[in-house]
Structure formats: C-alpha cells, structure tokens
Amino acid sequence: MDAPPEFDAEAYAREAAALIGLPLDARHLPGIAANLRLAAHMAAVVEGLPLAPADEPAPVFVAGRDAPG
Numbered sequence: 100m101d102a103p104p105e106f107d108a109e110a111y112a113r114e115a116a117a118l119i120g121l122p123l124d125a126r127h128l129p130g131i132a133a134n135l136r137l138a139a140h141m142a143a144v145v146e147g148l149p150l151a152p153a154d155e156p157a158p159v160f161v162a163g164r165d166a167p168g
Contacts, residue, residue, distance in 0.1 A: 106139050108132035 109132045116123040123131075 106136065108135040108139070111135060 109128055112128060112131045112135060113123060115121075
C-alpha cells in the first residue's frame with residue numbers, strides 16, 4: 100500500500116478559504132498552517148488506535164445534567 104501524500108497545510112488553508120469565500124491574509128498563513136499540521140497529527144494519533152468490537156463511543160455529554168449513578 101502506498102503512503103498517503105504529505106499534507107500541505109498551507110495549500111489546504113488557501114484552498115479551503117477560497118472555497119468558502121474567506122479572505123486570508125498572507126501574514127496569518129504560517130499560524131494557520133501550524134495549527135492545521137497540529138490537528139492533522141492529533142487525528143493521525145487517534146486514527147492509529149486499535150478498536151475492539153466491544154469499544155463504543157462515549158455517551159452524549161449534556162452540560163448541567165447530573166452523572167448517572
């Protein structure tokens with residue numbers, strides 16, 4: 100299986116901003132790209148975790164509701 104292509108955070112930021120009509124100041128691009136790279140790294144960590152058939156998603160959190168028990 101081929102490795103996925105390198106994530107180009109700056110290109111992604113430019114294209115996503117253009118797609119939704121968001122003006123993107125070039126001075127902000129380095130910070131935006133750094134945050135996108137961090138988010139991609141965190142997603143890769145989560146995606147790399149093995150899940151067993153018994154694993155289930157957490158219940159829905161509702162602020163202010165008492166915990167069961």
